[in-house]
Amino acid sequence: GESVGLHLPTLSVQEGDNSIINCAYSNSASDYFIWYKQESGKGPQFIIDIRSNMDKRQGQRVTVLLNKTVKHLSLQIAATQPGDSAVYFCAESSRSYNTDKLIFGTGTRLQVFP
Amino acid sequence: NAGVTQTPKFQVLKTGQSMTLQCAQDMNHEYMSWYRQDPGMGLRLIHYSVGAGITDQGEVPNGYNVSRSTTEDFPLRLLSAAPSQTSVYFCASSYSTGVDTQYFGPGTRLTVL
Numbered sequence: 001g002e003s004v005g006l007h008l009p010t011l012s013v014q015e016g017d018n019s020i021i022n023c024a025y026s027n028s029a030s031d032y033f034i035w036y037k038q039e040s041g042k043g044p045q046f047i048i049d050i051r052s053n054m055d056k057r058q059g060q061r062v063t064v065l066l067n068k069t070v071k072h073l074s075l076q077i078a079a080t081q082p083g084d085s086a087v088y089f090c091a092e093s094s095r096s097y098n099t100d101k102l103i104f105g106t107g108t109r110l111q112v113f114p
Numbered sequence: 115n116a117g118v119t120q121t122p123k124f125q126v127l128k129t130g131q132s133m134t135l136q137c138a139q140d141m142n143h144e145y146m147s148w149y150r151q152d153p154g155m156g157l158r159l160i161h162y163s164v165g166a167g168i169t170d171q172g173e174v175p176n177g178y179n180v181s182r183s184t185t186e187d188f189p190l191r192l193l194s195a196a197p198s199q200t201s202v203y204f205c206a207s208s209y210s211t212g213v214d215t216q217y218f219g220p221g222t223r224l225t226v227l
Contacts, residue, residue, distance in 0.1 A: 042221070102216075
């Protein structure tokens with residue numbers, strides 16, 4: 001069973017292309033950000049995180065960019081694969097890197113076409 | 115390790131009924147939490163626990179109770195179910211509340227008629 005809304009913004013990309021998913025946050029005091037991936041019928045899965053003292057962090061095929069000036073976060077997925085199809089959402093914390101009260105965004109659905 | 119497990123996977127209740135959603139983890143994590151996920155909204159924190167015997171309210175605690183008698187288990191109780199509690203519920207755990215990966219369970223889809 002799907003667990004997210006029917007009217008999520010959707011990003012459609014062709015297999016092999018790069019994907020960029022965006023997230024805006026409103027709390028200028030937020031100091032820690034996380035990107036999650038949620039496949040249909042499953043719980044969210046941690047992808048990558050970034051602290052506010054950084055503006056870029058790279059993982060395996062993923063890069064997170066943080067622009068504190070405009071309170072914007074993006075997730076870049078290189079060489080997108082069909083297995084990347086899911087809902088992606090960001091979470092933020094303003095509690096000195098504590099994760100006990102994360103604020104979650106609503107998410108973006110990524111669809112990958114062959 | 116089984117990770118974070120939740121039961122049941124699906125549940126239908128009538129208004130006014132009570133039930134307990136089960137959550138267990140076998141990773142010896144201190145921090146556990148319950149979220150609900152509704153269409154068009156992000157995950158919202160219901161209750162959380164930073165260790166056995168310690169619980170606290172999250173953003174949307176009304177209508178729910180929790181207890182943490184052991185490190186492994188963190189059940190969520192609906193005292194008198196209401197249609198507004200129709201949602202998907204996720205349990206999560208992490209080693210601490212610091213910068214530490216939270217692991218989510220597979221979710222329980224609850225419908226209240």
